[in-house]
Amino acid sequence: MSESSAPAPVAQRSMVAQRTSVIALARLRDLALLPALAVLLVIGSIISPVFLTSGNINTILTSSAALALVVLAESLVIITGKFDLSLESIYGIAPAIGAMVVLPAEGFGFGFEWPTAIGILTVLIVGGLVGFINGFMVVKLRLSAFIVTLAMLIILRGMLVGATHGRTLFDLPGAFYGLMVITLLGLPLAVWLSALAFAIAGVMLRYHRLGRALYAIGGNPEAARAAGIRVERITWGVYVLAGVLAALGGLAITGYVGAISANQGNGLIFTVFAAAVIGGISLDGGKGTMFGALTGVLLLGVVGNLLTLAQVPSFWIQAIYGAIILGSLMVARFAGGQSQE
Amino acid sequence: MLETPEQAEFGEAVPIVEATGVSKRYGATVALSDARLRVLPGESHALVGRNGAGKSTLVGILTGLREPDSGEIRFHGEPAPAMADREGWRRRVACVYQHSTIIPDLTVAENLFINRQPLRRGFIDWGTLWRDAREVLDRWDVSVSERSRAGDLRVEARQLVEIARALSYGARFIILDEPTAQLDGEEIKRLFAQMRRLQAQGVTFLFISHHLQEVYEVCQTVTVLRDARHILTAPAATLPKDALIEAMTGEQVSFSFADAANRKAPTEGPLALEVSRLRGEDFDDVSFSVRPGEVIGLCGATSSGRLGVAEAVAGLGPYKSGTIRINGAPLRSGDVPSALALGVGCVPKSRHRQGLVLTQSIADNVTMPIANALGPLGFIAPARRASSAKNAIETLGVVTQGPDQLVSDLSGGNQQKVVMGRALSSHPSVLVLIDPTAGVDVKSKEALLRVIENTRRDGRAILVASGELEDLRVCDRVLVMRHGKVVAELAAGWSDNELVASVEEI
Numbered sequence: 001m002s003e004s005s006a007p008a009p010v011a012q013r014s015m016v017a018q019r020t021s022v023i024a025l026a027r028l029r030d031l032a033l034l035p036a037l038a039v040l041l042v043i044g045s046i047i048s049p050v051f052l053t054s055g056n057i058n059t060i061l062t063s064s065a066a067l068a069l070v071v072l073a074e075s076l077v078i079i080t081g082k083f084d085l086s087l088e089s090i091y092g093i094a095p096a097i098g099a100m101v102v103l104p105a106e107g108f109g110f111g112f113e114w115p116t117a118i119g120i121l122t123v124l125i126v127g128g129l130v131g132f133i134n135g136f137m138v139v140k141l142r143l144s145a146f147i148v149t150l151a152m153l154i155i156l157r158g159m160l161v162g163a164t165h166g167r168t169l170f171d172l173p174g175a176f177y178g179l180m181v182i183t184l185l186g187l188p189l190a191v192w193l194s195a196l197a198f199a200i201a202g203v204m205l206r207y208h209r210l211g212r213a214l215y216a217i218g219g220n221p222e223a224a225r226a227a228g229i230r231v232e233r234i235t236w237g238v239y240v241l242a243g244v245l246a247a248l249g250g251l252a253i254t255g256y257v258g259a260i261s262a263n264q265g266n267g268l269i270f271t272v273f274a275a276a277v278i279g280g281i282s283l284d285g286g287k288g289t290m291f292g293a294l295t296g297v298l299l300l301g302v303v304g305n306l307l308t309l310a311q312v313p314s315f316w317i318q319a320i321y322g323a324i325i326l327g328s329l330m331v332a333r334f335a336g337g338q339s340q341e
Numbered sequence: 342m343l344e345t346p347e348q349a350e351f352g353e354a355v356p357i358v359e360a361t362g363v364s365k366r367y368g369a370t371v372a373l374s375d376a377r378l379r380v381l382p383g384e385s386h387a388l389v390g391r392n393g394a395g396k397s398t399l400v401g402i403l404t405g406l407r408e409p410d411s412g413e414i415r416f417h418g419e420p421a422p423a424m425a426d427r428e429g430w431r432r433r434v435a436c437v438y439q440h441s442t443i444i445p446d447l448t449v450a451e452n453l454f455i456n457r458q459p460l461r462r463g464f465i466d467w468g469t470l471w472r473d474a475r476e477v478l479d480r481w482d483v484s485v486s487e488r489s490r491a492g493d494l495r496v497e498a499r500q501l502v503e504i505a506r507a508l509s510y511g512a513r514f515i516i517l518d519e520p521t522a523q524l525d526g527e528e529i530k531r532l533f534a535q536m537r538r539l540q541a542q543g544v545t546f547l548f549i550s551h552h553l554q555e556v557y558e559v560c561q562t563v564t565v566l567r568d569a570r571h572i573l574t575a576p577a578a579t580l581p582k583d584a585l586i587e588a589m590t591g592e593q594v595s596f597s598f599a600d601a602a603n604r605k606a607p608t609e610g611p612l613a614l615e616v617s618r619l620r621g622e623d624f625d626d627v628s629f630s631v632r633p634g635e636v637i638g639l640c641g642a643t644s645s646g647r648l649g650v651a652e653a654v655a656g657l658g659p660y661k662s663g664t665i666r667i668n669g670a671p672l673r674s675g676d677v678p679s680a681l682a683l684g685v686g687c688v689p690k691s692r693h694r695q696g697l698v699l700t701q702s703i704a705d706n707v708t709m710p711i712a713n714a715l716g717p718l719g720f721i722a723p724a725r726r727a728s729s730a731k732n733a734i735e736t737l738g739v740v741t742q743g744p745d746q747l748v749s750d751l752s753g754g755n756q757q758k759v760v761m762g763r764a765l766s767s768h769p770s771v772l773v774l775i776d777p778t779a780g781v782d783v784k785s786k787e788a789l790l791r792v793i794e795n796t797r798r799d800g801r802a803i804l805v806a807s808g809e810l811e812d813l814r815v816c817d818r819v820l821v822m823r824h825g826k827v828v829a830e831l832a833a834g835w836s837d838n839e840l841v842a843s844v845e846e847i
Contacts, residue, residue, distance in 0.1 A: 209719045223698050223706075224709070
C-alpha cells in the first residue's frame with residue numbers, strides 16, 4: 001500500500017502547488033503529514049540500512065494493519081461529529097468473546113464449543129452490538145458521546161477481565177489467526193483488508209451520498225436535517241459500523257499476537273486519536289479525509305518501527321513516541337496552515 | 342417624508358448624550374451617514390428604524406465599542422472618553438443587549454461585581470460581596486435574591502440585574518436593545534413599570550424596539566433612522582403613528598420587477614399546497630391554500646406563529662393536528678425526507694443554523710437534498726454534481742470562484758443564494774421560503790426576489806414567511822398572523838402602512 005501511495009502524493013503535491021485557489025489549500029491539509037513522513041523515511045534510512053528493505057516495509061504494514069482499522073472506524077465517527085472511546089475495548093472483547101464461544105471450558109472458554117465460523121461471526125456481531133448500544137444512547141437518549149463511550153470502555157474492559165479472570169486466551173482455532181497467517185503477494189490478509197477498507201471508505205466519503213452525509217452531519221446537523229438527511233439513522237449506523245471495524249481490528253491483532261490477553265487494546269484509543277488528528281481529521285467534525293487518516297497511521301507505524309530499529313531502550317520508547325506524535329502534530333499544523341480544533 | 346422643525350429642543354437642558362455628524366463605513370457599505378442623536382436627561386428616548394437602518398452601529402458607537410469615521414459624541418456636554426478607556430465609558434453609558442451578558446452559572450451577586458469583586462488579602466470577600474450586591478439591588482428596586490443562580494431568573498429579572506449592574510458603575514444612561522423581544526405581555530408591563538420608576542430616579546433610557554406600540558407607551562421622544570441616516574426626532578405625543586411608519590419605511594424601494602399587484606393570481610386549477618385547520622406548538626386553526634404559479638405571504642411578528650406554520654409545511658417542524666396536503670398527498674408531521682419526496686423545497690430561517698454546512702463546498706450544499714439522484718446506487722457522479730452546482734450558480738448569480746469553493750468563504754448574500762439553490766435543486770412544486778432575504782445586501786435581495794418571481798412563472802406554488810415588506814411585495818396575498826392565528830388577509834397592492842399597522846396591531 002505504501003509503496004504505491006508514496007510517489008502519487010508527491011505528484012499531487014506539485015499539482016497543488018501550481019494552483020493557488022482556496023480549494024487547493026483545503027486539500028493541502030490532507031497532505032500535511034507527507035513532509036513529516038518523508039523526513040522520517042530519510043532519518044530511518046540513515047539510522048538503519050534495513051529500514052527501506054521490502055522485508056522491513058512489510059513489517060511496518062503488518063504491524064499497522066490492526067491499528068489502521070480502528071483509526072478508520074474512529075475517523076468515520078469523528079467526521080460525523082461524535083466520539084467513540086469504547087473502540088479500544090471492543091478491540092479486546094469482541095475477539096475474546098468470539099474465541100470463548102468456540103473454546104472448551106478447560107481452555108477458559110464458555111464451553112459452548114460452537115463451530116469456528118460462528119465464533120468469527122460472533123466477533124463481528126459483538127462489535128456491531130456494542131456500536132448499536134452506543135448509538136442508541138448517543139442518538140436516541142441524547143447522552144454525551146464522550147462520556148457514554150468512556151463508560152462503555154470501562155464496562156467492556158471490566159467484562160473482559162471478569163469473563164477471562166484476567167487470563168490470556170490461546171490455542172485458538174486457526175481461523176482466528178487467519179488475517180495474519182494467510183498471505184497474498186507476500187503481505188498478510190489483514191494488510192489487504194485494511195487497504196481495501198480505507199479505499200472503500202475513501203470512495204464512499206467522496207462519491208457516495210452516505211459519505212457526503214457524514215460530512216454534512218458533522219459540519220452542521222441542523223442543516224443536514226433540513227436538507228432531508230436522516231441524521232439520527234445515519235449517525236447510529238456509523239456507530240455500528242465503527243464497532244464492526246474495531247472488532248475486525250481486534251481479530252487482526254489477535255492473529256498478530258497469537259493470543260488474546262485480557263488487556264488487548266488497553267490504552268490504544270490515545271494512539272487512535274493521535275493518528276486521526278495528525279492525519280487531519282478535525283475533532284470538531286465534518287472535516288478530514290481517509291487519505292489523511294491513513295498517512296496518520298503510517299506515520300505512527302514508521303515511528304514505532306524506527307524506535308525498534310534504533311534500539312532505543314524499551315523503557316524510553318513511550319516517552320519518545322509521545323514526543324514524536326507531538327512533533328508531527330506541529331509539522332502538520334504548520335504545513336497545513338490551519339488550526340487543529 | 343416628514344422633516345420636523347427642531348421642536349424637540351426642550352429649553353436649555355444639557356443633553357446626557359449628543360451625537361453629531363456621525364458617519365461609519367464598513368468597506369463599501371455605509372452603516373451611518375451624518376447621523377445625529379440628542380437625548381435629554383430623564384427622558385426615555387426611542388430609537389426606531391428597520392433592519393439595516395444603522396441602529397446597532399449607532400449603539401456600538403454610543404457605547405464606545407466602535408469608533409466613528411467622523412462625528413462627535415458628547416456626554417453631559419463633555420467629549421466622550423478615549424476608546425481604550427473602558428472604565429470611562431462604563432461610567433457614562435451601558436447597553437442591555439437582546440442576548441444576555443449574564444453568566445448563568447454564577448450568582449446574581451457575582452454577576453453584579455464580576456471581575457471587581459471586593460477582596461480581602463487577595464481573596465474574594467464573600468460577606469462584603471453579598472452585602473454590596475444587596476445594597477445595589479435594593480437601591481434600584483430589583484426584587485431578586487443576590488444569592489440565587491442568575492440562570493434561574495426570568496428573562497425580565499435578568500435584564501433588571503443587568504440594568505442594576507450598569508447603574509452600579511455610575512452610568513445613568515442606559516440603552517435597551519429590543520428588551521421586549523423575549524418577553525410576554527405581563528413581563529413587558531412589569532419591565533415598563535420598572536423603567537418608569539428608574540426614570541423618576543433620574544435614569545435616562547434609549548429604547549430600541551420594533552413594536553411601535555411600546556414606543557408610544559414608554560417613550561417621550563422618538564428618533565427615526567433610515568438607510569443609515571437620521572430622518573427625524575420628535576416628541577412622541579405630537580407624532581402620529583402614520584407619520585412614524587412613513588418615516589421608518591420611507592419611499593417605497595423600487596425593485597426592477599413587477600409588483601404582485603400588477604398581475605392576476607391563478608384562481609382555478611388544482612391546489613399545490615393545502616393547509617387546513619393546522620394546529621401546533623404556537624399556532625392554531627391555520628388554513629390556506631396555494632395554487633401553482635401563486636405566491637402567498639405569511640407575515641407577523643417573530644412570535645406570531647408564522648415560523649411554526651412555515652416549518653410544518655416544509656417538514657422541518659412538527660404539527661399536532663390538521664392536515665397539510667402537497668398536490669393532494671398528505672404530509673406527515675416533521676419529516677423532511679417525505680416532504681422532499683412530495684415536492685417541497687425549503688429555505689430555512691437561519692442560513693447558519695439550518696441552511697448551510699459551512700465546512701462544505703457550494704456543490705455539496707446545493708446537491709444535499711438531491712444526493713440520491715446524481716448517480717446509480719447513491720453514488721454521486723462528480724460531473725453531474727458539478728453541472729447541477731454550476732447551474733445553480735448561474736441561475737442565482739452566486740459570485741464565486743467555482744462550485745468547489747467552501748461556502749464559509751462567501752459573503753452573506755451569496756450564502757443565501759446557495760441556500761436558495763439548495764431549495765430549488767430538487768425542482769419542488771411547493772417552495773417554502775422563510776425570511777429568504779434576511780441579512781443580505783440590497784443587490785442580493787433584488788436577485789433573490791427575482792428568483793422568486795421566475796420560480797413563480799415556472800408554475801411553482803410559493804409560500805413566503807417573512808417579516809420584510811419587500812419579500813411580501815411579490816405575494817399575491819399576504820396572510821397576517823398574530824398570537825398563532827391568521828387575523829387578516831391583504832390582497833396585493835397593500836400599502837406599507839396598512840401592513841405594518843396590521844402586524845403591529847395599531
